[in-house]
Amino acid sequence: MHAYRTHTCGQLRKSHVGETVRLSGWLHRRRDHGGVMFIDLRDHYGLTQIVFNPGSPGFVTVERLRAESVITVEGRVVARDADLVNANLATGEIEIVGGAVSVQSEAAELPMPVFGDHSYPEEIRLKHRYLDLRREQLHKNMVLRSNVIASLRRRMVAEGFTEYQTPILTASSPEGARDFLVPSRMHPGEFYALPQAPQQFKQLLMVSGFDRYFQIAPCFRDEDARADRSPGEFYQLDIEMSFVTQDDVFGAIEPVMRGVFEEFADWDGKGRTVAPGPFPHIPYAEAMLKYGVDKPDLRNPIICADVSDIVTRDDVTLAVFKKIVSGGGIVRAIPAPNSGGQARSFFDKMDAWAKKEMQAPGLGYMRFVEEGGQLSATGPIAKFFEPAALAALAERTGIKAGDALFFSAGDKTAAVKLQGQARIRIGEELGLIEPGIFRFCWIVDFPMYEWDEDNKKVDFSHNPFSMPQGGMEALLAADTVEKQLALKAFQYDIVCNGVELSSGAIRNHRPEIMLKAFELAGKGPEVVEDKFGGMLNAFRFGAPPHGGIAPGVDRIVMLLAEADSLRDVILFPMNQQARDLLMGAPSPVEDRQLKELNIRLAPAAKG
Numbered sequence: 099m100h101a102y103r104t105h106t107c108g109q110l111r112k113s114h115v116g117e118t119v120r121l122s123g124w125l126h127r128r129r130d131h132g133g134v135m136f137i138d139l140r141d142h143y144g145l146t147q148i149v150f151n152p153g154s155p156g157f158v159t160v161e162r163l164r165a166e167s168v169i170t171v172e173g174r175v176v177a178r179d180a181d182l183v184n185a186n187l188a189t190g191e192i193e194i195v196g197g198a199v200s201v202q203s204e205a206a207e208l209p210m211p212v213f214g215d216h217s218y219p220e221e222i223r224l225k226h227r228y229l230d231l232r233r234e235q236l237h238k239n240m241v242l243r244s245n246v247i248a249s250l251r252r253r254m255v256a257e258g259f260t261e262y263q264t265p266i267l268t269a270s271s272p273e274g275a276r277d278f279l280v281p282s283r284m285h286p287g288e289f290y291a292l293p294q295a296p297q298q299f300k301q302l303l304m305v306s307g308f309d310r311y312f313q314i315a316p317c318f319r320d321e322d323a324r325a326d327r328s329p330g331e332f333y334q335l336d337i338e339m340s341f342v343t344q345d346d347v348f349g350a351i352e353p354v355m356r357g358v359f360e361e362f363a364d365w366d367g368k369g370r371t372v373a374p375g376p377f378p379h380i381p382y383a384e385a386m387l388k389y390g391v392d393k394p395d396l397r398n399p400i401i402c403a404d405v406s407d408i409v410t411r412d413d414v415t416l417a418v419f420k421k422i423v424s425g426g427g428i429v430r431a432i433p434a435p436n437s438g439g440q441a442r443s444f445f446d447k448m449d450a451w452a453k454k455e456m457q458a459p460g461l462g463y464m465r466f467v468e469e470g471g472q473l474s475a476t477g478p479i480a481k482f483f484e485p486a487a488l489a490a491l492a493e494r495t496g497i498k499a500g501d502a503l504f505f506s507a508g509d510k511t512a513a514v515k516l517q518g519q520a521r522i523r524i525g526e527e528l529g530l531i532e533p534g535i536f537r538f539c540w541i542v543d544f545p546m547y548e549w550d551e552d553n554k555k556v557d558f559s560h561n562p563f564s565m566p567q568g569g570m571e572a573l574l575a576a577d578t579v580e581k582q583l584a585l586k587a588f589q590y591d592i593v594c595n596g597v598e599l600s601s602g603a604i605r606n607h608r609p610e611i612m613l614k615a616f617e618l619a620g621k622g623p624e625v626v627e628d629k630f631g632g633m634l635n636a637f638r639f640g641a642p643p644h645g646g647i648a649p650g651v652d653r654i655v656m657l658l659a660e661a662d663s664l665r666d667v668i669l670f671p672m673n674q675q676a677r678d679l680l681m682g683a684p685s686p687v688e689d690r691q692l693k694e695l696n697i698r699l700a701p702a703a704k705g
Contacts (some may be wrong), residue, residue: 108144156199276320292318338646390518395596413484602647
């Protein structure tokens with residue numbers, strides 16, 4: 099018999115009744131039933147119930163041990179009585195009559211229990227992550243993550259891609275987030291950077307003659323944490339393809355994403371599915387108009403509309419809306435289906451939310467009713483709209499009697515931001531979000547440039563290495579700011595349930611087009627040569643048309659696990675302040691280490 103186990107704690111079934119077995123694991127829970135001791139023994143694979151009768155060899159040992167002690171138990175498998183079968187447990191038809199017990203490791207008093215589903219402060223959970231990871235849901239999330247990565251890798255190979263590894267120590271990039279810098283001992287005063295993404299390397303692979311690359315790539319960005327972004331490091335399914343159009347990228351990646359989500363949608367038996375049919379393609383401008391965000395949750399049926407032209411009609415007398423539109427602002431309408439019967443408190447709460455959380459002047463609304471066969475409205479601003487104007491609003495937004503309409507007004511940036519968040523909140527408050535389904539879409543036709551208000555100039559809006567739609571001809575024709583801001587790029591995002599999983603693009607592989615694109619953004623050829631000379635020079639020796647994308651592994655798993663935070667799908671995450679509470683990083687280093695690296699620390703700032 100094996101020294102530690104003949105079976106795992108999730109393996110025994112009714113067919114094993116009568117066998118003498120040996121199991122090892124953690125003492126998950128103990129229950130004393132009138133002198134008979136029951137314990138649940140847990141390992142990576144599951145739970146097995148063990149019963150110790152008074153006088154049995156292991157009774158006294160188990161009685162004194164704390165939960166989470168590691169033990170080895172020998173005993174005989176017996177069938178449970180029919181009325182004691184636990185249908186929720188894989189081993190629920192049997193139990194083990196315990197005999198000898200060996201203590202492999204005795205647990206001290208726990209800073210947090212493993213049994214149960216209670217919530218504990220993040221500081222305790224992260225400092226004692228090894229205990230947190232023993233908890234059932236978190237443990238399952240990590241297994242799910244491993245299985246998802248294995249599935250992604252398998253599917254990419256099946257699609258004809260080959261996995262390559264790109265460098266971790268590289269050069270600092272002037273674009274994107276802050277780099278994590280690594281001082282060089284051999285080259286005093288110089289630094290490596292950890293890659294924010296393998297962007298330039300994967301493009302260079304295409305220039306090197308490789309065709310379909312992928313990598314489960316670690317990426318490093320020195321940026322603040324949030325629910326869908328972990329500080330420090332994250333992983334992405336990095337992809338690049340040669341001799342492809344945008345549609346070719348979609349055709350290769352969509353089956354991989356659909357396949358992974360179909361494989362794991364119902365991993366926990368909750369009945370989730372993936373919406374059928376091809377992923378819809380939504381132009382960026384349409385997404386911002388209809389949803390107020392470029393990562394729309396298509397489970398939410400609310401579709402917004404611009405009503406700036408309606409609110410400025412002669413049969414509308416709401417002066418504040420007219421003033422906003424005449425000053426260059428916009429008015430967007432957000433339908434709230436079947437909410438006309440909601441209490442006044444619902445509308446007041448939405449208005450208070452807009453003022454407090456969004457720092458907006460408010461969220462105007464009206465409720466639509468039918469009077470004498472004609473559509474009418476009630477609410478604070480309804481009196482300013484004549485019947486014909488109300489009919490125009492109803493036709494534009496698709497609302498009917500019994501619905502309500504909220505209004506977001508102001509300069510375009512603020513109004514669209516409020517519109518997008520209000521749509522999300524209204525959908526949640528009214529229970530409109532379609533449950534148990536994953537709905538994907540592609541967002542396409544992103545603007546190549548945007549207006550940088552701080553510096554009063556045109557700048558790249560998304561990815562400076564993207565190919566502009568229309569190529570050099572389009573760039574040369576863009577001789578005014580208005581024309582430059584109208585340029586679109588071959589850039590695309592893949593979105594699922596309101597979460598951006600990835601951005602991608604068809605790359606700008608022509609040096610002359612790249613230099614012109616940067617010129618329009620106010621960056622001369624000397625800047626491009628200095629910052630991106632390696633890639634630019636490579637393109638001068640023959641570069642294929644190429645494009646790619648990089649779906650975030652952490653976000654994929656977070657969606658499938660229905661986790662509220664990325665920290666619940668990452669083994670050893672940092673906290674919100676980018677500190678590793680378990681290992682104590684970042685931490686001071688010894689003076690001799692700094693001296694080796696030719697680094698002297700600046701005095702701490704006072705006050």
